[in-house]
Amino acid sequence: MCPIPELRQQFPILTSKNEEPFIYLDSGATSQKPQQVIEAIDSFYREQNANVHRGLHTLSAQATSAFEQAREKVAKFLNVQSNEIVWTSGATDSINIIANGIKAQLSQGDVICVSALEHHANIVPWQEICKEKGCILKVLPITKSGILDLKSSVELIFEQKPKIVAISHASNALGNIQPVEKIIEAAHKVTATTVVDGAQAFMHLRPDLRKLDCDFYVFSAHKALGPTGLGVLYGKYDQLNALNPLRFGGEMIKEVSFEMTSFQDAPSKFEAGTPNISAVIGFSAALDFLNSIDYKELQQYEQGLYDCLLTQLRSINGIIIYGDTENNIGTVSFRYKNEHHFDLATFLNGYGIAIRSGHHCTQPLMKALDIDGTIRVSLAFYNNHDDIDAFIQALKESIDLLEI
């Protein structure tokens, strides 16, 4: 097993010898890709390219087998069954499939709860379903510092008896690890269906979904070392199979005639058309990579980086940090005094520092915090202390420029 700090060497974009400095602190937006993921995609197209579930020829059988093995691998990673895993195009797509698929089970006046910390991808699809079905969207509240108010949220769930509770496992804007176990427990007491958006949490927290006991869990491969254009939708089998499909066409059918069409069972009924085969192959390599890392060591390493980043940030006068810094996936969201986040981000880019600034697709959260955006630094295990030192140095110099 490779020591964690040495894993960085396996990420070509982080080790290429460019003239310009490049410090990547934006893994919340997308993760970087290790060599073995890039090679898996490359060799799929060079040696194995064929469509899946279609041809009888050898190459198609090989591609199908690799494709289905990847489904088994992700199921094992999450401790669920492979027929509970649907390939989608991303977390956004997965949530849309659930929201659309469950709407036939909803009636006018039914309540859907989301938290005040959600990414727009876990708000807007539910809002649209509310419009269509006459349902009511209720918001699980947060405290002034941007942490889920667990007591009030549980009270709201007991009082409103929602049909659906949709919540992120970790906030993309602030990095907070949410108390999803407690929310799921409360939601199940009132027989609500639980949907967990694991887009940010999957790689950092490696959830055991049997233990978590949520009904649905979604994430995107690209935030976990995999390629873009691929997502995962997990659902407890009966609940997954009870969803209506969003897309129709080849592969998802049992029988088609001009009079009537019948559909496959899950997961096939949600995978109409040719899937993103090469991305699945690439993600399979990403899972191998993640499986090869000792998880405890990885957590300790990431925590060490995060603590170092927080300590240094807190030592700078005028920095305001938002969210839960105790339970966090390694993301810091901050502002400098009343300065616009865009100005600092622009200066930082001049130093080769890649961070994100803005509302992070969480406008309701920004409104609740009474700000228009933050600077977000999101870490991953391929970062090191030099990255943090370079960032802090650049930040101090940028602040000096702002103050001129």
Ligand SMILES: Cc1ncc(COP(=O)(O)O)c(C=O)c1O
């Ligand atoms: C918490 C959260 N949910 C959903 C999404 C949407 O992911 P994607 O754009 O990959 O569909 C993101 C992306 O940043 C996210 O951070």
